[in-house]
Amino acid sequence: MKAVVYEGPRNVAVKDVPDPRIEHPQDVLVRITTTNICGSDLHMYDGRTDMETGRILGHENLGEVVEVGKGVDKVRAGDMVCLPFNISCGYCANCERGLTAFCLQTNPDPNMAGAAYGFAGMGPYHGGQAEMLRVPFGDFNCLVLPENARDRDRQRDYVMLSDIFPTGWHATQLACVQPGDSVVIYGAGPVGQMAALSATIKNAAKIMVVDYHQDRLELAAKIGAIPIDASKESVADRVMEETNGLGADRGCECVGYQAHDASGREHPEMTVNSLVQTVKVAGTIGVVGVFTPEDPGSPDQLYKHGKAAFDYGRFWTKGQTMATGQCNVKNYNRALLNLIVEDKARPSYIVSHELPLHRAPEGYEHFDKRERGWTKVIMHPDL
Numbered sequence: 001m002k003a004v005v006y007e008g009p010r011n012v013a014v015k016d017v018p019d020p021r022i023e024h025p026q027d028v029l030v031r032i033t034t035t036n037i038c039g040s041d042l043h044m045y046d047g048r049t050d051m052e053t054g055r056i057l058g059h060e061n062l063g064e065v066v067e068v069g070k071g072v073d074k075v076r077a078g079d080m081v082c083l084p085f086n087i088s089c090g091y092c093a094n095c096e097r098g099l100t101a102f103c104l105q106t107n108p109d110p111n112m113a114g115a116a117y118g119f120a121g122m123g124p125y126h127g128g129q130a131e132m133l134r135v136p137f138g139d140f141n142c143l144v145l146p147e148n149a150r151d152r153d154r155q156r157d158y159v160m161l162s163d164i165f166p167t168g169w170h171a172t173q174l175a176c177v178q179p180g181d182s183v184v185i186y187g188a189g190p191v192g193q194m195a196a197l198s199a200t201i202k203n204a205a206k207i208m209v210v211d212y213h214q215d216r217l218e219l220a221a222k223i224g225a226i227p228i229d230a231s232k233e234s235v236a237d238r239v240m241e242e243t244n245g246l247g248a249d250r251g252c253e254c255v256g257y258q259a260h261d262a263s264g265r266e267h268p269e270m271t272v273n274s275l276v277q278t279v280k281v282a283g284t285i286g287v288v289g290v291f292t293p294e295d296p297g298s299p300d301q302l303y304k305h306g307k308a309a310f311d312y313g314r315f316w317t318k319g320q321t322m323a324t325g326q327c328n329v330k331n332y333n334r335a336l337l338n339l340i341v342e343d344k345a346r347p348s349y350i351v352s353h354e355l356p357l358h359r360a361p362e363g364y365e366h367f368d369k370r371e372r373g374w375t376k377v378i379m380h381p382d383l
């Protein structure tokens with residue numbers, strides 16, 4: 001089959017690789033029809049992880065089940081399914097509690113919890129930027145979609161259930177967003193957009209989104225958020241102005257360790273410190289942007305060892321609460337599917353490019369540069 005393979009920093013290639021096969025009775029094989037490029041793929045693409053060459057990328061996957069293992073009961077060949085980016089077993093102590101991003105069963109590294117498709121440090125699994133994907137624990141991991149998911153147009157919405165819509169939702173859950181709240185969101189990439197959409201669904205009274213990219217800020221404004229261009233105005237002044245000088249009730253971090261200033265220089269602590277500054281006293285902060293225990297390629301001396309100059313004193317004095325981590329997609333994807341089905345949410349508004357799989361190298365290059373108009377790339381191996 002054809003697949004997008006990581007070949008080294010800023011180098012992906014579409015190659016012929018062996019087809020996946022059923023390796024375990026609970027496996028399911030899925031013919032991928034829609035698969036996205038994610039901001040998380042860019043950490044690997046940029047050479048900022050220990051991703052090995054030859055691995056297939058892609059953790060935002062949707063397609064049709066073509067074969068099921070002997071131990072699979074619920075899912076059947078022909079079902080259209082969306083796969084959470086997390087690979088989880090469903091029966092370990094963490095999965096039992098809904099913490100599927102921290103499954104104790106699926107990552108062979110005893111020092112790590114949680115696994116994902118085509119992801120550095122998250123187990124040996126291949127990704128779905130390919131014609132086919134092997135899905136472990138198929139009954140647990142497949143979200144079976146309605147019949148209209150065969151329609152490629154509908155897939156644009158449904159595929160967002162694999163990661164970024166639940167992850168944006170998770171940011172607002174971690175930040176405890178309630179109806180009537182003011183919320184400041186750092187990052188207007190796909191994840192920040194989905195956090196803004198989620199805050200809208202939760203009836204937040206005021207949603208502010210911070211970034212440098214005009215096109216991304218315009219998209220956030222389209223769904224009713226207040227865009228704040230950090231290259232043009234003081235974010236702190238503007239948030240204070242919008243919140244009667246108090247700061248936002250809630251804050252979401254949707255940028256991660258490659259947070260940078262207007263000149264492009266990376267400061268991994270920048271967004272969390274801005275959150276401490278612009279969220280009110282006793283406010284709550286959710287961090288879904290990725291941070292890593294080691295980052296030898298960081299230009300920041302501290303962060304080479306995963307440490308950051310966090311404004312801890314101010315955070316403590318303000319009595320704020322911060323929650324972090326990968327999204328437990330299974331916790332939310334069924335409810336968010338219902339919102340799409342009932343036309344209460346259209347996450348596809350962020351899709352800017354739909355490409356055949358063989359144009360993946362181009363998709364990566366433009367999305368990595370955050371070029372104007374490249375907000376979300378989805379690919380169709382069957383196009």
Ligand SMILES: NC(=O)c1ccc[n+]([C@@H]2O[C@H](COP(=O)([O-])OP(=O)(O)OC[C@H]3O[C@@H](n4cnc5c(N)ncnc54)[C@H](O)[C@@H]3O)[C@@H](O)[C@H]2O)c1
Nearest residue numbers: 039040187189190191211255256259260288289290326327
């Ligand atoms: N926790 C999870 O489960 C999970 C899931 C998916 C993605 N992520 C992470 O979420 C983050 C965002 O993903 P994405 O797909 O939206 O990526 P992205 O890189 O497209 O978007 C990040 C945005 O942040 C902006 N930005 C950079 N520095 C900033 C700053 N100082 N202030 C404000 N904005 C700034 C960039 O201009 C960009 O638009 C990444 O770290 C990704 O790995 C986490």
Ligand SMILES: [Zn+2]
Nearest residue numbers: 038040060163
């Ligand atoms: Zn993703």
Ligand SMILES: [Zn+2]
Nearest residue numbers: 089092095103
């Ligand atoms: Zn588990």
